[in-house]
Amino acid sequence: MAPAGTALRRAPELTDFATGSVPVVANVDARAHQGGGHWRELSARQLVGPVGWADTLRVLNEELDATAFLDIGPGATLAGLARRTLPEVPAHRFAAPAAQPA
Secondary structure (H helix, E strand, O other): OOOHHHHHHHHHHHHOOOOOOEEEEEEOOOOOEEOHHHHHHHHHHHHHHHOHHHHHHHHHHHHHOOOOOEEEEOOHHHHHHHHOOOOOOOOOEEEOOOOOOO
16 A cells, blocks of 8 residues: 555545544554544555554453444454454444445
């Protein structure tokens, strides 16, 4: 992803980040953040940086009191990773709904 970093950084630079009402854990540093301008840099780093998935799950569970994880969309990779990382915390998978004909 590093070669695409320069182009990818343009999107966060053009985005307004509002103050949030709930914390969001950034995968790039596995820390809980409120909304605001610092998300511009965090999101740019997340586009090309390594994901701290196990640390992110631990912060969600231990610091933010998440009692279950939901994997919504195709595949079950994230639910499986959550189960392996924190086997004592339920992880559920929900497939994306099928497209309805118009």
